[in-house]
Amino acid sequence: MRCLVTGGAGYVGSHVAQELLDRGHQVVVLDNFSTGHRKAIPVGAELREVDLGNVEETKYLLAKEKWDVVLHFAALSLVGDSMNDPCHYLKRNTETSLNLIQACVEGGVKKFIFSSTAALFGGENRVVPIPDDAGIEPGSPYGESKFFIERALKWADKIYGLKFACLRYFNAAGADIHGRLGEDHRPETHLIPLAIDAMLGRRPLLKIFGSDYPTNDGTCVRDYIHVNDLADAHIRSIDQLEHKSVTYNLGNGRGFSNLEIVRGIERVSGRSVPWEWGESRIGDPAVLIADSSRIRKETGWNPKYSSLDDIIGTALHWREKNPQGYNE
Ligand code: UFG
Incomplete structure (x- = not known):
């Protein structure tokens, strides 16, 4: 397949691009490097430096070249930032995605994979684990922007027959099992890389946000899913799109509390993580755990790196080998 990967210089996008290449597909990465890293683009992928805000360039790329599938990762993705600047998030994420969807329709693309999020499930009154058909209640403008794009894709299917897969990641974590790629957000806001950096002495300490959530130890619970398992899910989802959208x-269907993550890092590394309590972070739901039975049943997806040791071990390995991240 010839695949266009938008945001392919970012964390999840680069791992999916690598997996596609490993399986013999042709990959072209589209990125504007607002948050992505040139060094994260896997060897063997071509690059088109295009901003999806530019309608003409986006349309030109989609029309000029032939694509079997478009995988769309490029987005603003910080929940906290979206609470500080909601209109910017809503505008930018929806506008760039609509530009891309329209360009795909006009360019004759038939299959579209969309990087969606568990941030669609912001409300506290829902079933856990959360099934695909659970009620949507975005907890942030970031989640709202992703929900809008999911609905735009439904219309694009209904009106133009563009088949899509909306993949709602719970907490993407870990690093390429062969050590080629890793997680390097600037600024970093995610628990596992921050805790690893505190353990390695690259940050003074980790703050654990909130101690009075209604969970066993009072800290938030999340479902961490290895980025290589996510990549596998993307490729399996493409096969579903011959006749239907999905x-x-x-997620793994299992939750770990923030304290369990810290203890897991201490166990895997044999070193202590310096931490202290911090204020609860606005918009953080207490528990997010996925019910992924539908993708398991329909595609045979079965996460391979589901243990906390695999997730933490690969993240730690990459961070130790790349103390400055991608160092650009
Ligand atoms: N946390 C801390 N201290 C920190 C950073 C995080 O205690 O310094 C806590 C958070 O409060 C939360 C947990 O660690 O309880 C996980 O936080 P992350 O920031 O690592 O991840 P989130 O669950 O907030 O968000 C991630 C992605 C979102 C996505 C969401 C879906 O960043 O894009 O998962 O579950 F929407």
């Missing part, structure tokens, strides 16, 4: 929740 929406899948992607």
Whole structure:
């Protein structure tokens, strides 16, 4: 397949691009490097430096070249930032995605994979684990922007027959099992890389946000899913799109509390993580755990790196080998 990967210089996008290449597909990465890293683009992928805000360039790329599938990762993705600047998030994420969807329709693309999120499930009154058909209640403008794009894709299917997969990741974590790629957000806001950096002495300490959530130890619970398992889910989802569109929740179906993550890092590394309590973070739901039975049943997806040791071990390995991240 010839695949266009938008945001392919970012964390999840680069791992999916690598997996596609490993399986013999042709990959072209589209990125504007607002948050992505040139060094994260896997060897063997071509690059088109295009901003999806530019309608003409986006349309030109989609029309000029032939694509079997478009995988769309490029987005603003910080929940906290979206609470500080909601209109910017809503505008930018929806506008760039609509530009891309329209360009795909006009360019004759038939299959579209969309990077969606568990941030669609912001409300506290819902079933856990969360099935794909659970009620949507975005907890942030970031989640709202992703929900809008999911609905735009439904219309694009209904009106133009563009088949899509909306993949709602719970907490993407870990690093390429062969050590080629890893997680390097600037600024970093995610628990596992921050805790690893505190353990390695690259940050003074980790703050654990909130101690009075209604969970066993009072800290938030999340469903961490290895980025290589996510990549596998993307490729399996492409096969589903011959005749139908799909929406899948992607997680391991098991939750770990923030304190369990810290203890896991201490166990895997044999070193202590310096931490202290911090204020609860606005918009953080207490528990997010996925019910991924639909993708398992329909595609045979079965996460391979589901243990906390695999997730933490690969993240730690990459961070130790790349103390400055991608160092650009
Ligand atoms: N946390 C801390 N201290 C920190 C950073 C995080 O205690 O310094 C806590 C958070 O409060 C939360 C947990 O660690 O309880 C996980 O936080 P992350 O920031 O790592 O991940 P989130 O669950 O907030 O968000 C992630 C992605 C979102 C996505 C969401 C879906 O970043 O894009 O998962 O579950 F929407």
